[in-house]
Amino acid sequence: MEFGLTEEQVRVYTEAFNDMDKNHSGVLQPTELGVLMRSRGHTLSDEDMRDLAADRHGTVTLADFLQIMAKREQDVVLQQKLAQAFAVFDKDGSGFISVNAESDFRKQMTSLGSNPFTDEQFDNFLSEYRAEAASQHPAEQDGLVDYQEFIKLMLRKAP
Template identity: 25%
Template sequence: MSNENELSGGTRAQNLSLPIELSAEKIQDFQAAFSIMDAQSKGFVAADDINQVAQAADMTLVENEAQLLLGSADEDHSGGIDMREFISIMTTPINQQDLEEELRATFRVFDKDGNGTINANELKRFVRLYDTELTEDEADDMISQADPNKTGSINYDDFIQFLLHT
């Protein structure tokens, strides 16, 4: 990027009108995450984008689930979330009970057969899809941290440790 305060599409960090102060590096991290969902560089993420990311990750969302995810985040009711709304979501404090529910819901997405474990290879595939710059060795290292006993299956507690410490 030519200017560390400039985001893709020419949006400047100071033009985001954020309620909190963020470093240029943090804004770039959010931009990278946003760009994964905004694969067509439209400047916003709609329900279809979330469905495509989920499908690429071999996840199934129930009908209207993507729209529900966007619902409260779409402050201007445009039908999608823009970068400012995305950063607002990412910087809104979450209470502990909500976090626990979200983590359990995330685990259930990966626990396709409902047996209380996730296949380590499936998680690795998703991690590589999410972070396309991640090397095979880096992905293997991450998964070995999530699966310390090298069983090929990751239980809920190991999954939480993986999410909170990566």
């Protein structure tokens, strides 16, 4: 497995890259990469595009693209695993979990694992979610978080 991708994924992504590389230069411009990513069901933010332009001298090679796609595939798998884990705390299937002081979720996050959150660390992390989600959901008032949005924040924070 190259780049953490299956042989089939490497083949599909290589073909897609080569199809987009109309002049056979072996590189794509960031705008071409954006089109290619959307065709594969992924999007690149403006920030991603700036980072790519800065990091790769304005072009993206096949190896760069495979590395990007490997990261995206890993994110999808991680997002699915996190959603399954969070679903355990979503007793009523609403898409929201409680994060108040008595919640099972808070208790698990501050006690399990080799390096659990302290209450303060957990509250700091939640404050980031609350700041981002304030316009979409009043997490501060009801003590609930939309765990799909929470997962997105966690993935952005991951190294």
